[in-house]
Amino acid sequence: MTTTDQPLALGIIGAGIMGERLIGALHGASDSPVRVAALWDPSPEALARVGAAFPAVPQVAGSDAVVAASACVYVASPPASHLGYARAALAAGRTVFCEKPLAIDLADARAFVAEARAAGAVNFPFASSPGVAALERWIAEGAVGTPRRLSIAVAFARWPRPWQADAARWLDARAEGGFTREVVSHFLFLARRLCGPMDGLAGTVAFPEAGRSERAIDVTLRAGGIPVTLTGRVGGVAEDDHNTWTLEGDAGAIRLRDWAIAERRGPDGRFTPAPDALPNAEVRPIALRRQLAGVVRMTRGEPHHLATLAEALAVQEAVEGILAL
Template structure:
């Protein structure tokens, strides 16, 4: 696609939490490099909510109309529908920015990645996170010495989280939902991008309620050959969502806390945040705007920092290996 300074026409399929967050990020920027060409969701109440919050955004009759009006399509629908919409967009010559996972069936995800080429990216926001950038700088500067081990821990008061209750039907379903797919996948993406391939998954997963998603995981794996411990619990914290990604080396340690806060371990053993660190509620729109910049580069065929389809598939392979334990 030729380079142009005109805003990218971005269509959105799915008017749920993620679709609305992207709209907020786009409309919260004074000079956004994209314009929303259309949005569609099969739920009329979801489109009504968008109409009230963003009256200037065109609402169309179906997914095909979104594809027809767009240069790039953002697929923000539930996972079972991702591939159908992504394939339709790619067939029409559009680029695709998709939520994870690519599909709920690994064989279908593998086939899609084999056929899709490079005209797409997946929304792993850690690819654009200032907190992650700080962690990467520290590692490159030698703050931890030689990396030795990684620990990932996630915890939730309940699942789904309170702000996800409208999507609880699929978010708490064993075949499509769960915190390992929804949350742990982000931290596995970070491990893979900074450390290397995810392999040798072992451990235990607890599914105490028939048909519902997991409530606990205790897993080991490797990332680029480094040992990784991964734990997750529902009901083990009073917080809606608490997480840490902690990389230890032979001379120090760094961690990302609660999605956003980059911290280094000091001589006294305590972790201290980067001076400019801000909580996720304030960081999220900044990160999403950086993701949008990556979407524009991707749609123009330029180098970009977004998660590729291949990276997303590698993360999904690890996630499904965990859930199959």
Template sequence: MTRDALSLGIIGAGIMGERMLGVVSAQTDIPVRVAGIWDPSPASLDRIACTFPAVTRMADADALIAASTCVYVASPPGSHIGYARRASAAGRSVFLEKPLAVDLEEARRFVAEGDAVGAVNFPFASSPAVATIARWIAEGAIGAPRRLVIDVAFAHWPRPWQTDAAAWLDARREGGFTREVVSHFLFLTRRLVGPLRELRGNANFPEPHRSERAIQATLRAGDVPVFVTGQVGGTRQDDHNTWTLLGESGAVRLRDWSIAERLRPNGQFETAPDALPNDQARLVALRRQLDGVVRMTRGEPHALATFVEALEVQEVVEGLVAR
């Protein structure tokens, strides 16, 4: 670790904040150190202290921002832009969890202002499996793209490891699997296929005040038609998903977050020989995301999701859950 290591402050001591702490703590070859962490919940900070006793717990958000070079905002969605603006006003770069905001108009204003130096944490930007799929596409494995199919399913929502955050993850205002999961695959579509447009679809909200239980949508990524389906209760798995791009001469897909596969002549999908299970692939991607955060803060080229890309994804997501 060098003396000029990026000083990363973390707002939010939930699942994502803890994951980021774990990745930074485990790395010795990237110039990042944790300046501290803050959460409005003392209980959450106490939990973090049990696992990471050496990490400084800040008194408030302003103290956290003052101690940081870059601020990672891992709080619930409704607070993202407020913290981003405070950090930016103090001259800090920001790394936000998605979505940009709960209020779409607020997200549009934030992006249009163009004041903040920052990016959004869509880990597919750094995924080893996505890199493999992009290489296959570039090598001509599918020919010209013809159709894209996104399918997600969950045994329950929220997923078991998210139950502590169920109050907002299963609420209609901030939560739901479309915002939490489908957004990642829309970002992947935007990044590998083309701009998102021409949304048609609907979401099913059978329980008052709770998040959606099913979605069905069509849109276009550039000129490629995209078909999206999702449901709670459609699988025994906690989380099952596929992103399948079909072309004139083949197909590739991303399965269960981290498994790159391509269609072989026998009609079966073959898994990439270097595929990693998601728990391992996630750590690789987050480590690469941190490298991107360092580059972004230094003003160097990086592959992180831009605010513009994140807004385009949010436009589709909010357009779908509003139907």
């Protein structure tokens, strides 16, 4: 593994929303520990869009060229293609930073985790979120006390969300898409990391439209022995994307609202944001830059805070369990 002080050469496979967001988080950061060494996507239109916004990013002719130019490969393509690219990177001695889920087949995901060991991580940005850091601090300070229950609620005016319209073909399909895989997975990762391993899954999932992804889930499970209620809905709300992750204990309650805003419940029963809370649009690039600092540590073989492959697999097991209810 490299131990130089030079910026890490990061290759990106996938010029969709996630690839573009990561490039945007790096744009203009002269002291970044990471540089984009190569970008490729099978869609010329996607490459042209990103190239127009970030003309300095080098584009290459294929995924093999991305691997060759990089020390670490960020796999930001649709889920069915993740492991093919990730395995090619590992075979070339690179590390892998992958979007979730690892795969669309659980057996293949399990095999990959066994193969890759510590040479990979998954992009769950809550691992680097300032809002989550506030939750962790409050828990350590005793604001929750002994946890009694966790509730997770997500709701969408429509699915996919408007900014995902270009990817609707797979994002609204049973095989790869749906809000449970795309959104709920993040909150299950948070439940596992802050509360403990998940088990005891039960509930219902609704697929009212043939061939399309789920429109409602009502689920119970446990995280570290703590009872969890999980609900998700498409329709019935005005917001494109509204969510809460609420942990209650014998001493109080805390929550994360709308991806980014850490809040504590006061004596009057109302939740009040942390003084330094920022909306998700402002937090996202901060979290992504922190994620990339973790990518550097992972590639150097150093301890890091990113979601490990084993954590991501545990989340995927829970997600696919929900969708099979």
